[in-house]
């Protein structure tokens with residue numbers, strides 16, 4: 001008897017609180033019946049993006065430095081939506097979390113690149129509704145034409161800075177958002193953040209300087225040779241942390257962090273090292 005009464009009382013409270021809370025929000029009355037707000041977790045989008053590129057490529061379960069609490073908050077939100085099993089809620093943005101994030105993006109009607117498993121500003125805000133706030137948010141920006149190729153405004157700014165540091169203009173051989181445009185690129189140019197740059201007239205030192213400068217401003221960049229694939233000499237560059245990266249390009253930026261060459265053979269990075277590896281946003285804060 002006592003138990004039944006207690007249960008009924010609890011049920012009444014459970015119903016009453018949301019009603020009072022909604023009313024308070026709608027009318028902005030700020031009445032005493034409004035539920036006390038709990039502090040929301042804080043998610044660093046830059047850190048989550050980095051983990052989403054690197055963690056799926058790791059051979060072990062090392063966490064991406066500085067990303068744990070943010071990734072955990074994202075994973076807890078995915079778990080709450082029934083998209084991620086509890087055992088994967090661990091601060092490691094591995095392939096299972098990428099898949100769960102893709103499912104979340106699809107569940108809110110996102111398609112194609114917008115459902116690439118990498119958190120974008122708007123999907124992250126939707127996932128974090130009433131759960132977490134987002135700091136260090138970034139967007140790829142609109143698609144524009146730069147040096148005859150399609151890139152987004154974030155990539156364009158990175159290339160402009162590269163030109164400034166080099167003291168010359170770049171010649172782009174392929175831009176971004178080019179699905180199926182070049183079968184030899186294996187899908188890396190399907191999304192945003194990726195360009196091929198001409199090395200015509202450059203000697204080994206010139207190519208090295210180009211790659212190092214691209215890396216300095218936040219690209220994963222490599223000098224490619226005809227011996228590596230069905231392509232001429234060129235430099236391939238993928239903008240780290242671009243939310244529009246195709247999944248193949250995400251793998252390349254992740255591999256770059258892990259000291260690899262970004263090709264299917266997973267060989268050692270053959271380019272000039274920049275230390276520490278930096279994103280465009282990190283480069284801007286530092287310079």
Ligand SMILES: [Zn+2]
Pocket residue numbers: 174185188189195196235236237
């Ligand atoms: Zn390329």
